[in-house]
Amino acid sequence: MNETMNELKIKPIFNPNGDDSLINRRIINGSTTNLFNLNEIKYTWAKSLYRVMLANFWIPEKVDLSQDTLDYQNLNEHEKKAFESILSFLTFLDSIQTNNIPNIANYITAPEVRTLLAIQEYQEVIHSQSYAYILESIIPIERRNKVYELWRTDDILFDRNKYIAGIYQDFINSSSNTNFARVMVANYILESLYFYNGFIFFYNLATKHVMLGTADEIRYINRDELTHIDLFVKVIKTINQENDNFITQELVHEMFAIAAQQEIEWTNYILGNNIAGMDTKSTEKYTKYLVNQRIVNIGFEPLYPGYNENPYQSFELMSDNSGESVKSNFFESTVTNYSQATAIEGWDEI
């Protein structure tokens, strides 16, 4: 971490002497009044991202899962175990993310960026609701609570959740500059790396024409997550511009290396070589490829030279052509098409 940044300050909720001028506005350590004057925006990317995030609104129950309930009976034991374990992990991630976003938001002094974190928070709740809907529809009641409890009873899952949640907790305990840098990178890792081998498992099932409803739910979640990645890319890069490269490549490499190792270990543990279409080699290739992409996106050198190819390119194509309403480029941190909600340009159109 670069030591030149001023000590991080939590923002007051009532700050009548604050300075909302664009020239003095900062992502952190500014002096905002907290007023949402959204006609005066410094970070113009926030405005377009806001529109994209709103346009992505979706309702989990609109996806029909009745065929998935039947398909589930025909999954083999490895697929059932993977299905439940991945859902358990994703449920934990979205739960903790919902709870952690406000901790970061307390330090964000750009109103236009704060609004995006509010939308992100509610989207993470929708994701949790979608997992509940999937579990309720597909998993027999006697197994359902086991899925929810797996994060406490499975040692490997427990350890990796402890790593990310521990960093979140450290920031609550002490909002030092070091802990802030770590919590920002941890958030970025959660959003940009942790979900993705799990997502691929569902797309892989969909290529076999089973669990298609679940895959559609995942595609909606995936579309939201891409905007969250985009948000954290922008925030991290801007914080670095405004604070003399406060978040360093050294820290990013150190944390991503640990996260990648855990992601590979976990994926091998639940999928191994037991699922047709995915194996330990492709898991390693994909995870390291993603890590490189994510690190380059925030302006640093890749961690794993040579891992430039996505072994799951075919799943990207599959995930794009089975529905007209969810279309996005899953492996880039930019969303390319949003067609679910209609933008309303003026009051007279309502």
Ligand SMILES: [Fe+2]
């Ligand atoms: Fe989420």
Ligand SMILES: [Fe+2]
């Ligand atoms: Fe997210």
